[in-house]
Amino acid sequence: MPTKRTASKISPRTVVLVTLAVGLGLPGALFAAILLLSPLTKPAVIDALVGRVLGVDPATWPWTGLAEGVAVGILAFILVNFGAIVSGMTVWWEMRVSSRMQSRVGYNRAGAAGFFQWIADAVKLLFKEDLIPADADQILFRSAPYFVMAGFALAFVVLPFGESLIAADLNVGVFYLIAVTALVVVGILLAGWSSNSKWALFGGMRSAAQVISYEIPAGVAVMVPILMSGTLSMQGIVRAQGAWPWQWNVFTNPASTVAFAIFFISQLAEGNRTPFDLPEAESELVAGYLSEYSGFRFALYFLVEFGNLWVMAAVATTLFLGGWQVPFVGPEAYAAARGAELIPGAAWWGLEALSMVVMVLKTLVVLNLIVWVRWTLPRIRIDQMMNLCWKYLVPWAFASFLFTLLWQLAVAGTPALATVSGIALTAATALLLVLFLRQTRANLVAMGDRVDLTNW
Amino acid sequence: MNLTPGKILGWLAGAALVAAFLVGMAQLAIGPAAGAWSATAAGPLGVRDVLFYVLAALTVAGAGGVAFARNILHSAIGLLMALLGAGALYVLLSADFLAVTQLLVYIGGVLVLVLFAVMLTSRIGEVNVSNASVGVVGGLLLLAAVAPVLVAVALLTPWRLIAPGPAVATTAALGDAFLTRWLLPFEVASMVLLATLVGAIVIARKEIKAD
Numbered sequence: 001m002p003t004k005r006t007a008s009k010i011s012p013r014t015v016v017l018v019t020l021a022v023g024l025g026l027p028g029a030l031f032a033a034i035l036l037l038s039p040l041t042k043p044a045v046i047d048a049l050v051g052r053v054l055g056v057d058p059a060t061w062p063w064t065g066l067a068e069g070v071a072v073g074i075l076a077f078i079l080v081n082f083g084a085i086v087s088g089m090t091v092w093w094e095m096r097v098s099s100r101m102q103s104r105v106g107y108n109r110a111g112a113a114g115f116f117q118w119i120a121d122a123v124k125l126l127f128k129e130d131l132i133p134a135d136a137d138q139i140l141f142r143s144a145p146y147f148v149m150a151g152f153a154l155a156f157v158v159l160p161f162g163e164s165l166i167a168a169d170l171n172v173g174v175f176y177l178i179a180v181t182a183l184v185v186v187g188i189l190l191a192g193w194s195s196n197s198k199w200a201l202f203g204g205m206r207s208a209a210q211v212i213s214y215e216i217p218a219g220v221a222v223m224v225p226i227l228m229s230g231t232l233s234m235q236g237i238v239r240a241q242g243a244w245p246w247q248w249n250v251f252t253n254p255a256s257t258v259a260f261a262i263f264f265i266s267q268l269a270e271g272n273r274t275p276f277d278l279p280e281a282e283s284e285l286v287a288g289y290l291s292e293y294s295g296f297r298f299a300l301y302f303l304v305e306f307g308n309l310w311v312m313a314a315v316a317t318t319l320f321l322g323g324w325q326v327p328f329v330g331p332e333a334y335a336a337a338r339g340a341e342l343i344p345g346a347a348w349w350g351l352e353a354l355s356m357v358v359m360v361l362k363t364l365v366v367l368n369l370i371v372w373v374r375w376t377l378p379r380i381r382i383d384q385m386m387n388l389c390w391k392y393l394v395p396w397a398f399a400s401f402l403f404t405l406l407w408q409l410a411v412a413g414t415p416a417l418a419t420v421s422g423i424a425l426t427a428a429t430a431l432l433l434v435l436f437l438r439q440t441r442a443n444l445v446a447m448g449d450r451v452d453l454t455n456w
Numbered sequence: 457m458n459l460t461p462g463k464i465l466g467w468l469a470g471a472a473l474v475a476a477f478l479v480g481m482a483q484l485a486i487g488p489a490a491g492a493w494s495a496t497a498a499g500p501l502g503v504r505d506v507l508f509y510v511l512a513a514l515t516v517a518g519a520g521g522v523a524f525a526r527n528i529l530h531s532a533i534g535l536l537m538a539l540l541g542a543g544a545l546y547v548l549l550s551a552d553f554l555a556v557t558q559l560l561v562y563i564g565g566v567l568v569l570v571l572f573a574v575m576l577t578s579r580i581g582e583v584n585v586s587n588a589s590v591g592v593v594g595g596l597l598l599l600a601a602v603a604p605v606l607v608a609v610a611l612l613t614p615w616r617l618i619a620p621g622p623a624v625a626t627t628a629a630l631g632d633a634f635l636t637r638w639l640l641p642f643e644v645a646s647m648v649l650l651a652t653l654v655g656a657i658v659i660a661r662k663e664i665k666a667d
Binding site: 065137139140143170171172175176178179180181182183185186189190192193194201204205208209211212215232 | 504527529530533536552553556557559560563564565567568569571572574575576625627
């Protein structure tokens, strides 16, 4: 509860209610907008709407292209805002988790559990002076944040939110995703160089070395689900998996479990997250490549850094963890609910919303895992980072790639293999989870401590 | 500048060569090209055409930036624009896989490596005028050599006009082609890359002396 210095008229109950309303309403409204807009802004639907509402032939009407463009623009606006809001809320979540892990109080002033802190921080950053160092390369210094932001925003084009909820189900989806993330590296390098500061330069160079290196294991690991699904399309990869854990890509092939681990680690490194946050190692480099940035430009970097957590988690979910697949709801169910209408009925929207809920829940679990990792592991040294990449991840990624080739041949002969592997690995994971929880409880008991959720 | 007879002779010979080249090009290429020039029937300007012109302008502007910037990092940004524009033009030609490959290989790989290499140079403080040009004379000579050929090719080639069809997925077809009909060139290209890698390591490796 926030403690006020002066007698405030706002009762604690109101604060909690307002916080809950904003905390659930804001993402809820964005999810609803994505749910509504992403199926309706497709060119085919817009064409049909133009024909039906305006009574003109969309093929000859001169403004059809403009109408399609405006529709896509609105969806893009919603998606970028979703990225920004999710980024801010991730900051809050991360700070709460970290303060709990470090036995601190953490955010607790603005709103219940300090939820409005991310809004306050953002507003503060917007009001700060936009400083540009006198000796900096003006053009590059100013433009670098936009590269970072573009690389982040473009990723949302192929992030699936549900069965039909995707901005564009590109035929080359995964490939596109890997390619646009490269823009972030360009932005970081430019920021590092143009700041004309040794801290920023070292940060930028470390970041570039790290991202270039880890792109290789990540790229090879991504090949495993691609090989298993036979497509590069994000939705195609999800469709090739089942809803239950033993039908997920991560479990139906032993090499894919390895690939998932490699992909997860590489994503952490590419996102400059601890334990791979050498580019902005505070104790050595002040703040790395963003040492000289302030105000809005600084805010953009942080927006991307935390928004990337959602992107990472959603991509991992899509490629390895079954995406939006809902148990007991197969493709026939969607097709039956879809019907032939231009605007489908409520049953279809319900199914879509359900698939979105599944996708979002899985994404949040992975996101939380990334946050846990950050506050659990210390930063590794640069030589250890390179060793890990080139001596361990790259060979293992290639090995799992080759194994998958053979595995796919074997599965084509005896399809039962995938099921056996899926069930065995799911059982093993469940067992590990149980052991982990038992050990946690045993540790707590041994310390004379108890599970305490009161300080939330 | 002290003029020796040899230098004067060299300049004269160069000038004669350039003049001969220009006259030859005018007869061989420009003349026929001017004759063959005819305006093709232009349709109404659609969204697609506007997009094309915007992207082409971006590409050309980027290429200009590469050529004219005095700072090598500004050149790199020009290169980024040009490569992005070319990638976008591939999208307009519904070559989706090629477009993304362009983005990944040239921006994610080549450009980042260029930036990285610039940062690793020792005299990074003097990078502001790092893009020394050959000078006006050299530039004009190059222009005289290249421009007629390019103009002639652009005008003389019987360009086929193809109505833009629906975008089709090209990835599977490309993969099939690489692993069947064009397998040998594909593999030979990877051998070239391997040789480059080995060469780079040999050059960069420091001999560790047992002392």
